[in-house]
Amino acid sequence: xxxxxxxxxxxxxxxxxxxxxxxxxxxxxxxxxxxxxxxxxxxxxxxxxxxxxxxxxxxxxxxxxxxxxxxxxxxxxxxxxxxxxxxxxxxxxxxxxxxxxxxxxxxxxxxxxxxxxxxxxxxxxxxxxxxxxxxxxxxxxxxxxxxxxxxxxxxxxxxxxxxxxxxxxxxxxxxxxxxxxxxxxxxxxxxxxxxxxxxxxxxxxxxxxxxxxxxxxxxxxxxxxxxxxxxxxxxxxxxxxxxxxxxxxxxxxxxxxxxxxxxxxxxxxxxxxxxxxxxxxxxxxxxxxxxxxxxxxxxxxxxxxxxxxxxxxxxxxxx
Numbered sequence: 001x002x003x004x005x006x007x008x009x010x011x012x013x014x015x016x017x018x019x020x021x022x023x024x025x026x027x028x029x030x031x032x033x034x035x036x037x038x039x040x041x042x043x044x045x046x047x048x049x050x051x052x053x054x055x056x057x058x059x060x061x062x063x064x065x066x067x068x069x070x071x072x073x074x075x076x077x078x079x080x081x082x083x084x085x086x087x088x089x090x091x092x093x094x095x096x097x098x099x100x101x102x103x104x105x106x107x108x109x110x111x112x113x114x115x116x117x118x119x120x121x122x123x124x125x126x127x128x129x130x131x132x133x134x135x136x137x138x139x140x141x142x143x144x145x146x147x148x149x150x151x152x153x154x155x156x157x158x159x160x161x162x163x164x165x166x167x168x169x170x171x172x173x174x175x176x177x178x179x180x181x182x183x184x185x186x187x188x189x190x191x192x193x194x195x196x197x198x199x200x201x202x203x204x205x206x207x208x209x210x211x212x213x214x215x216x217x218x219x220x221x222x223x224x225x226x227x228x229x230x231x232x233x234x235x236x237x238x239x240x241x242x243x244x245x246x247x248x249x250x251x252x253x254x255x256x257x258x259x260x261x262x263x264x265x266x267x268x269x270x271x272x273x274x275x276x277x278x279x280x281x282x283x284x285x286x287x288x289x290x291x292x293x294x295x296x297x298x299x300x301x302x303x304x305x306x307x308x309x310x311x312x313x314x315x316x317x318x319x
Contacts, residue, residue, distance in 0.1 A: 002029040003121050004048040008065065009083075010034045010057050014106060018052070018083070021110050022117075036060030040068055044158075047078065049124055050117065053100075055084040055091060063098055070099035074154060077127040079120040083113075137211040139189060140196035148210035148218040152271045155220060159263050167229035167262045169219035170278040171199070174255045174290040176215040183250055188215075191254060194245035202239055203232075218275075226262040226295050233258045233293045241291070257285035258293040 005028050009015040015032055022028050031048070033039055037059035039051075051069070055062040062082060069075050079101040084091070087105045095103050101123075102116055135147035143151075155166050173195060180188040192215055199217060200209050208220035221229050237256060246252030259282030261274045277296035284294040 002027050003050065004046070005030050005050045005052060005117070006033065006039075006042070006048040007031070007052045008033050008036070008039055008057065008062070009052070009054050011054075014054075021113060025114065025118075034058075036062070036065055039065050043069070043072075043075065043078075047075065050079045050081065050120055052081045052083050052117075055082065055086055055095070063094060066095065066098045066100055077124055077131065079124050081117065081120060140193050140211050142196050142200060142217075143208065143210040145210060145212050145218065148208070148212060148220070149271055149275075151208050151210075151220055152274060155222065156263065156269065156271065160267075163265060164223060165225045165262065165264050167219075167221040167224050167226060167260055168274040168278050169221060169229060169233060169261075170212060170259045170275070170282045171195075171217040171219065171233075171256050172258075172282055172286070173215040174257055174286075176254070179252065179254070183252070187246070187250060187252070191245045191252060194243065195240055195254065195256065198240050198243055198245075199236055202236055225264060226260060226298055229260050229262065230293055230295055233260065237291070237293060255291035257282055257290045259283070259285060260293065260295045262295070262298075 005022060007015060007018060007022075007030060009018065009032065012034075015034075019030055019032075022030050033042060034057075036057035039060070053062045053065060057065075062084070066080050066082075069078060069080060080099065082092075082095045082100050082103040083106060084103075085106045092103045101120055104113060104116065135143055135150075137144045152168055155164075158164060159166055173191070176188065176191070179191055192211075196209070196211065196217065199219070203209060203219070204222075206222050207224075208222075210218045210220075212218040219233075221232065224232070237258060241253065241255050244251055244253055259278040259280065261277035261281065263269055263274065281294040281296040285292045288294070
């Protein structure tokens, strides 16, 4: 996979010279921004592996960009390399104090530039590998509860700022204890991995799936209201229900119960509140007989939603 390098440079000639140097490394993918105020919105859409930053930029200077990047804990591992025409020591010290990873002056030796970039990318990979160990569940290789809660917090902040809807979902495998008691924990682990795989393969790439704990999963459905979340979870519930998750010697099919909580119109909800609401809706699904989806605080036309789910399923089966 190519390393993504974002160059923030308003001088066209300086950018072309730098790109010519970077193009000597085939594993780099270079993108370019020439206005300072465009950098932070771009980082929200896609996080590069390295930012090469000039100081003097229209709209917002490099120091302010560096400062704001370092204020965002989601960008903690993002290397920032100042590459500027200013060789002033005070500028260099200020850049490093604000959190820059390195500081170089334009027109220096190309070999030094490429080696410093290479080293910064190596450090980024080490950091990212260590981070994955703290947020990836070792059984299912999906995100863990810690990441789920952090990601919800991030989405609350984004949702309030941009008035974006999203939903938090808790999924629980029905009667899972019986599987462990009947077939043993290795088969139970296989079922958990199977459900995780089915969910992950049938969700949108932008949505988040995490192992919440034991036989529970947490989902973050982005840009989705409660109706869309209900339709998606019912579709997933049917897919899981029809899938044989057993080992060759054991045919095992499971169902799951589901609870949904929705964040709408930039409300004042917090992470623990959303999880508690989804948990209450999950309990309602269990109380009403399991193998179903419920939405916290919403009375909806379930029959109409179910009809939409089955229509979508039949349409997909025709292709």
